[in-house]
Amino acid sequence: MADTLRFAFAGFRHAHVLDLYNAVKSKDCCQIVACCEEDAQTRAVLAEGGKIKVTHQSYDDMLGGVDFDVLALGDVYSKRGAMAIKALEAGKHVMADKPICIKLDEFDRISDLARRNKLCLGLQLDLRSYGVYHTMRKVIREGRIGEVLSVVFTGQHPLMPKVRPGWYFEDGRHGGTINDIAIHGTDLVPWLTGHEIVRPVAARVWNSHCALNRKFQDGAQLVLELDNKAGVMADVSYHSPDHLKGMPPQYWRVTIFGSAGLVETSLTQPDVMVVDKDSGEIQRLSPEPNVTWRYLNDFLACVGGSAGEGMVTTETVLAATKAALEAQRLADA
Structure with a gap:
């Protein structure tokens, strides 16, 4: 794993992704390089909050124009599968709020890409943190x-x-x-x-x-x-x-x-x-x-090739x- 892992966030339509944002922000080994929100109303809410700077209004523009390692995914559930597939096709790891997709055909494609290209998938499965x-x-x-x-x-x-x-x-x-x-x-x-x-x-x-x-x-x-x-x-x-x-x-x-x-x-x-x-x-x-943000710790270990038993x-x-x-x-x- 590189000294700094670059994260690009796509979608802030569920509050869960804010926990992931804060978790990534807290890690010295991680850097947030871009944030995309396609929904105008959500962009306005984020701007009013002042804690998250939206850099892109188009996911495709961010994916094609920003150099990053990990897609952090928090858009509406029905959009996530296609977004994850595009990121995996572009050689990116994917860390998502659950669920990562809502269709089995999307799952099959995600599974194939991650395994074939040796890319890591992570989910905010936080019960293991307790x-x-x-x-x-x-x-x-x-x-x-x-x-x-x-x-x-x-x-x-x-x-x-x-x-x-x-x-x-x-x-x-x-x-x-x-x-x-x-x-x-x-x-x-x-x-x-x-x-x-x-x-x-x-x-x-x-x-x-x-x-x-x-x-x-x-x-x-x-x-x-x-x-x-x-x-x-x-x-x-x-x-x-x-x-x-x-x-x-x-x-x-x-x-x-x-x-x-x-x-x-x-x-x-x-x-x-x-x-x-x-x-x-x-x-x-x-x-x-309890271990705060265990799900992110496990994901970082996976990307770094050091995932252990129980992660x-x-x-x-x-x-x-x-x-x-x-x-x-x-x-x-």
Whole structure:
């Protein structure tokens, strides 16, 4: 990897990309050399904020006219696949807010280009940044609950139609709630358990209460199969109460049952609950420290050729993306 990795940002249509912008800005080894925003209203908001200088109004102009190493992608979901493909065809690495695309044919092209040209893909899969999940992973990998039998995770979000960007609710731009949210779980579960996702068994999406667009599927549930025949059940609906202050205990709660015990935690839980093979008592384990911007650290290691075990890599990004897209396709069928 070069001494300085040059990032060009394309699209600021989702707030998540601001976290990536701040993360890149904080790294001495990274330099932001260009920022593109094609949407006039978003450009006006950025100008008013005064923290991000938009250098280009055309993605193609930036791609063809700026010398950079990494495309940082945060445009509307439906535009990301084509933008990532163009960047990979131009020999650029891609670091994106999730999802990187909303169609399986886009995924196939992205996968082929990244592998064939030895380019790195990164996603803002930030659940791996939290110490509770690292402690959970250690418990499982040490065999304390035996063989993994089943997994349940809940990642319900508030819909907040007055807060979320308007394009979310426009036809064809979002791409589906499973692909949007469940990808965190399709990344987390294999990383925790050591078992890959084989296939989606069942999936359902539906409109339950979103009045802005009755085609918007705010309900989303799925069932997956792991390579050891274990099952995964998940609910990632936009059903959490909008008026709730703070996060509910169900927010990214993960419960894993093993042949000799169980382990559970969530983003709002201060510890990790374990019943292991050596004790019938509930134990509360203190979590490892959180690591801010772990997703970017892993991506930089990938670009530098030093990615280690347990990191987010191009292959884990592809696996998580494919699992989410296939479950979304099953739900849409």
